[in-house]
Amino acid sequence: MRSDAWEPDRGAEAINDHILMSRGIGNSYLVTSESGDVVVTTGTVTQGPRHRQRFEELLGRPLNVRKIVFTQSHSNHIGGWPAFNGPDVETIAQRNFADGRLDWTLLAEFAGRRAGRLFSIVVDEEDRQAQRTQAVEPVLTTTFDDSYSFEIGGRQFELYSVPGGEITDGLAVWLPSERIVFTGNLLGALYGQLPHLYTLRGDRIRSARLFVRSVNRVLDLEPEMLITAHDEPIVGSDRIRADLTRVRDAAQYIHDETVGGMNAGKDLWTLMSEIALPSNLQPLSQGRGRVSWYVRAVWEEYAGWFRFESTTELYPVPQRAVWSEFAELAGGPDVLARHAAAHVKAGRPVEALHFTDIALGVDPRHRTAREVQIAALETLLDRSGDAWDEVRWLETELELAHAALEQ
Numbered sequence: 001m002r003s004d005a006w007e008p009d010r011g012a013e014a015i016n017d018h019i020l021m022s023r024g025i026g027n028s029y030l031v032t033s034e035s036g037d038v039v040v041t042t043g044t045v046t047q048g049p050r051h052r053q054r055f056e057e058l059l060g061r062p063l064n065v066r067k068i069v070f071t072q073s074h075s076n077h078i079g080g081w082p083a084f085n086g087p088d089v090e091t092i093a094q095r096n097f098a099d100g101r102l103d104w105t106l107l108a109e110f111a112g113r114r115a116g117r118l119f120s121i122v123v124d125e126e127d128r129q130a131q132r133t134q135a136v137e138p139v140l141t142t143t144f145d146d147s148y149s150f151e152i153g154g155r156q157f158e159l160y161s162v163p164g165g166e167i168t169d170g171l172a173v174w175l176p177s178e179r180i181v182f183t184g185n186l187l188g189a190l191y192g193q194l195p196h197l198y199t200l201r202g203d204r205i206r207s208a209r210l211f212v213r214s215v216n217r218v219l220d221l222e223p224e225m226l227i228t229a230h231d232e233p234i235v236g237s238d239r240i241r242a243d244l245t246r247v248r249d250a251a252q253y254i255h256d257e258t259v260g261g262m263n264a265g266k267d268l269w270t271l272m273s274e275i276a277l278p279s280n281l282q283p284l285s286q287g288r289g290r291v292s293w294y295v296r297a298v299w300e301e302y303a304g305w306f307r308f309e310s311t312t313e314l315y316p317v318p319q320r321a322v323w324s325e326f327a328e329l330a331g332g333p334d335v336l337a338r339h340a341a342a343h344v345k346a347g348r349p350v351e352a353l354h355f356t357d358i359a360l361g362v363d364p365r366h367r368t369a370r371e372v373q374i375a376a377l378e379t380l381l382d383r384s385g386d387a388w389d390e391v392r393w394l395e396t397e398l399e400l401a402h403a404a405l406e407q
Contacts, residue, residue, distance in 0.1 A: 033153020048080015193287025
């Protein structure tokens with residue numbers, strides 16, 4: 001949260017004598033030289049102009065932007081492009097960039113509603129509105145498949161495709177002479193966390209296999225400094241290798257255990273409850289989600305949505321279509337609420353929510369069911385630890401439940 005905090009009055013920071021960092025919802029970086037400047041990601045549409053201003057204030061001169069490099073196509077990485085673009089500026093991205101942008105433009109309203117519900121604590125309404133009304137799609141000058149290189153001011157830049165992170169157009173920027181690598185969100189928004197194989201806002205499921213390959217590509221560079229899209233620069237080849245190896249091996253372990261369980265005939269829910277990382281592969285942070293979510297991501301990457309559990313999975317009739325009949329057979333929402341309360345008392349909040357979902361689906365104004373729902377959500381929140389997406393979802397659900405109770 002501190003890494004992503006937008007503080008407009010804060011200035012840019014010098015990472016070394018030629019690399020500058022400007023913090024925001026997505027950090028922007030500048031690599032300077034006497035022959036011109038290279039911008040690595042540009043921040044959001046509202047923050048991009050301030051990023052440029054910060055760089056110029058720290059340098060004491062106007063920028064001479066020659067290249068803009070996008071490490072991925074999410075809006076908090078590319079929205080500030082107009083603030084840095086100009087005549088003869090080369091804008092570079094991995095070839096899948098266009099498809100990445102198409103996903104978000106096709107589903108702009110859907111994704112905006114979901115992201116706003118989860119990220120309102122980070123992205124304010126002004127920024128969301130600006131994204132809808134002011135955003136300009138970048139015009140790419142150069143795209144590449146696997147790798148691309150250029151030289152400016154005597155400094156060599158090597159770009160490598162790393163599609164296993166948040167998006168398939170991810171790329172890493174490698175400065176070989178200094179052994180510095182920019183990884184964007186390959187390693188997630190929080191350094192040392194489990195990879196974002198799935199996020200609650202909704203996105204394409206990411207591939208654990210591609211993540212392992214992409215991290216291996218970065219490891220093979222043997223970097224001495226690693227610069228992410230959101231966090232502090234990570235310094236020291238030994239630390240970087242140890243951190244990346246642990247996260248890579250954790251992803252490989254989740255993949256292998258899930259595939260092994262599928263082949264052994266275990267169902268999805270069993271694997272989600274059984275698979276846990278050994279102590280030597282515990283990440284620095286859960287980050288965006290739980291191991292169980294990523295077990296499900298691996299399962300669905302291979303097998304899709306049909307779980308072979310019920311014929312009803314094939315038809316557009318959800319369980320809630322018969323909730324009112326279940327509630328009547330059970331004796332009404334009062335009975336369901338009492339059963340839910342017993343589950344909360346016994347430390348089974350998810351089971352409780354199954355009951356309150358039915359009770360409140362039948363009678364949204366049932367006070368006892370709402371109170372039990374709140375108790376179950378609070379129990380889950382207490383257990384959530386540092387799984388950021390889960391925390392935000394539970395906090396939002398609690399806000400809505402309390403508002404409903406007041407009504």
